[in-house]
Amino acid sequence: MTDIISILPDSVANQIAAGEVIQRPASVIKELVENSIDAGASSVHVVVKDGGSSMIQVIDDGKGMSQTDARLSFDRHATSKIKDAADLFSLQTMGFRGEALASIAAVAQVEMRTRREEDSLGTFIEIAGTRVFRQDSVQCDKGTSISVKNLFFNVPARRRFLKANSTELMHIRNEFYRIVLVNPEVNFSLSDGTTELMNLPATTLKGRIEHVFDFARKKMDQQLLPISASTGLLEIKGFVGRPEYAQRSANQYFFVNGRYMRHPYFHKAVMVAYDKLIKPGENPNYFIYFETDPQSIDVNVHPSKTEIKFENEQAVWSIVQATVKEALGKFQVVPSLDFDLEGQPDIPVLDSNTPITQPRTSFNPSYNPFGTSSSSHKRPELDWEKLYGDFDSDKNKLKPASLDFGHSSIDFQTEEQQTELELSSSTAELFQYKLSYICTSVKSGLMLIDQHRAHFRILFDRFSKRIQLKKGVSQQVLFPEILELEANETDVLTVMLDELRIVGFDIEVFGKNTFSVNGVPSEIEAGSTIALLKELVSEVMNSEISIKDTIQNEIALLLSRRTAIQSGQSLTQKEMIQLFEDLFQCENHLYSPDGKTIAVVIQNDEIERKFR
Ligand code: ADP
Ligand code: MG
Numbered sequence: 064m065t066d067i068i069s070i071l072p073d074s075v076a077n078q079i080a081a082g083e084v085i086q087r088p089a090s091v092i093k094e095l096v097e098n099s100i101d102a103g104a105s106s107v108h109v110v111v112k113d114g115g116s117s118m119i120q121v122i123d124d125g126k127g128m129s130q131t132d133a134r135l136s137f138d139r140h141a142t143s144k145i146k147d148a149a150d151l152f153s154l155q156t157m158g159f160r161g162e163a164l165a166s167i168a169a170v171a172q173v174e175m176r177t178r179r180e181e182d183s184l185g186t187f188i189e190i191a192g193t194r195v196f197r198q199d200s201v202q203c204d205k206g207t208s209i210s211v212k213n214l215f216f217n218v219p220a221r222r223r224f225l226k227a228n229s230t231e232l233m234h235i236r237n238e239f240y241r242i243v244l245v246n247p248e249v250n251f252s253l254s255d256g257t258t259e260l261m262n263l264p265a266t267t268l269k270g271r272i273e274h275v276f277d278f279a280r281k282k283m284d285q286q287l288l289p290i291s292a293s294t295g296l297l298e299i300k301g302f303v304g305r306p307e308y309a310q311r312s313a314n315q316y317f318f319v320n321g322r323y324m325r326h327p328y329f330h331k332a333v334m335v336a337y338d339k340l341i342k343p344g345e346n347p348n349y350f351i352y353f354e355t356d357p358q359s360i361d362v363n364v365h366p367s368k369t370e371i372k373f374e375n376e377q378a379v380w381s382i383v384q385a386t387v388k389e390a391l392g393k394f395q396v397v398p399s400l401d402f403d404l405e406g407q408p409d410i411p412v413l414d415s416n417t418p419i420t421q422p423r424t425s426f427n428p429s430y431n432p433f434g435t436s437s438s439s440h441k442r443p444e445l446d447w448e449k450l451y452g453d454f455d456s457d458k459n460k461l462k463p464a465s466l467d468f469g470h471s472s473i474d475f476q477t478e479e480q481q482t483e484l485e486l487s488s489s490t491a492e493l494f495q496y497k498l499s500y501i502c503t504s505v506k507s508g509l510m511l512i513d514q515h516r517a518h519f520r521i522l523f524d525r526f527s528k529r530i531q532l533k534k535g536v537s538q539q540v541l542f543p544e545i546l547e548l549e550a551n552e553t554d555v556l557t558v559m560l561d562e563l564r565i566v567g568f569d570i571e572v573f574g575k576n577t578f579s580v581n582g583v584p585s586e587i588e589a590g591s592t593i594a595l596l597k598e599l600v601s602e603v604m605n606s607e608i609s610i611k612d613t614i615q616n617e618i619a620l621l622l623s624r625r626t627a628i629q630s631g632q633s634l635t636q637k638e639m640i641q642l643f644e645d646l647f648q649c650e651n652h653l654y655s656p657d658g659k660t661i662a663v664v665i666q667n668d669e670i671e672r673k674f675r
Pocket of ligand 2: 097164
């Protein structure tokens with residue numbers, strides 16, 4: 064029997080390789096533009112016709128190629144970017160397999176003009192289906208211009224597989240974004256031969272992002288908040304969108320060492336940082352750039368794959384989450400901090416030069432929850448000092464937190480250390496509308512604040528903080544109340560006891576399925592404790608949550624929702640001022656913990672229009 068194995072001719076081998084590297088016109092653009100950037104171009108122009116299926120041209124002003132290199136560049140495994148396997152692990156350039164040009168030339172008709180600065184004449188090469196048709200010296204500009212015609216002309220199955228021009232163009236745009244967003248110092252343009260689809264002059268990173276997505280025209284140019292973190296593990300920089308600009312579909316990008324990546328796990332970290340700041344179903348824009356030792360990520364040897372594996376993903380997750388959260392807390396201010404200065408309560412801004420005054424703690428040890436007339440149907444007047452006194456002391460205990468990730472650590476400057484609030488009721492002009500909304504005039508119009516949601520937010524933040532600090536303030540009750548539960552409820556409560564202690568409950572086992580409640584958080588209204596605890600137990604039981612974080616969150620949510628001022632409750636001037644001031648000290652004063660709008664502003668022009 065004769066031998067049956069033969070080596071495939073180059074043309075076939077290249078076509079097979081092309082199947083992996085070149086899936087559609089957008090892949091050609093990716094490879095060519097990446098080559099231009101690797102060649103140090105400061106301008107890259109891309110022209111596509113018919114969604115790239117009839118022609119793609121990429122023109123750059125990079126370093127060009129010598130005659131020999133020009134010819135060699137189309138050979139498979141021809142690359143100037145790595146010399147040996149070790150180089151694979153310290154890669155800084157975009158391409159590295161030396162397959163792109165060979166693959167493109169295997170499935171399209173390619174013409175290249177290229178010239179180095181030092182050469183007087185450039186090189187022209189025409190190649191199609193791996194066969195070189197022409198090679199000449201020509202006069203041309205410095206740099207490289209490659210045109211790729213009739214993609215998949217010799218692979219009909221593939222050509223038929225191409226989608227409508229508009230779909231291919233969409234893929235091209237997406238691929239283009241991923242490159243231009245990491246190279247703001249390079250000029251780019253994209254045109255379809257007759258119209259310019261994009262023209263991006265060199266600029267800063269922020270400028271590039273705003274330009275690409277046309278934020279100015281969409282009136283979204285105020286939305287980018289810078290993020291940055293520097294740890295032993297990696298550096299993070301970039302921008303995240305303000306929560307109020309979140310939309311159903313958003314632009315979300317991760318890059319590592321100048322390369323686009325998809326990373327669902329880190330995406331989750333960002334989303335967790337936005338938790339409760341955006342409505343369900345909405346997505347924030349983000350543009351997050353990692354720089355890390357190439358050794359600590361899995362080299363993405365497959366050029367069409369965008370998933371990248373990090374060595375220490377869990378630690379990076381925490382860093383991403385904390386960094387984004389920090390930026391959101393630091394920069395989130397009132398929609399427009401444009402309060403009319405006259406006649407408005409003072410909202411103090413943190414000034415690092417003013418000493419932080421120790422707040423008074425007004426804990427009343429002789430407080431008797433049953434002291435107030437229980438026959439009265441009216442809710443007893445709120446004692447705001449008592450309500451907030453101990454919170455303020457909590458607040459001042461909040462030291463900048465520091466997260467430790469083995470060798471690396473990041474420090475967070477919290478903005479929580481605020482100066483004590485001055486209550487100056489004489490300056491206030493607040494008005495309660497329908498016993499539900501607090502109205503006040505701000506520079507841009509008339510602001511309405513939902514009193515329940517506002518107080519819900521304030522209390523939620525404070526309960527959460529206590530849980531975080533593990534320090535609750537409990538008010539001992541004179542007559543402990545007895546809580547009787549079913550056996551399955553007892554199991555749930557037992558799991559929650561620690562968390563409940565943290566928020567201020569003092570609960571003891573009293574007997575089988577029976578507990579005695581000796582102390583309650585100071586904001587809980589007398590007489591409501593047992594019902595509240597039962598509700599809490601059933602909520603936790605029904606939601607089948609078990610992670611400690613979630614239980615704590617649930618406790619904070621329910622406690623704050625139940626103890627918050629309700630609609631229909633009359634408020635004094637002093638109470639309204641306090642509510643107003645406390646609200647705007649919250650990191651997120653735009654949405655309640657369940658994602659509902661807290662404050663709206665009826666714009667001046669809208670009011671004026673009504674009087675026309
Ligand atoms: P790779 O980029 O992986 O090295 P390619 O097939 O994309 O492989 O390119 C092969 C080589 O051709 C590159 O290593 C580079 O030296 C050269 N080359 C390709 N495009 C350009 C360009 N636009 N300007 C200068 N040199 C280029
Ligand atoms: Mg390349």
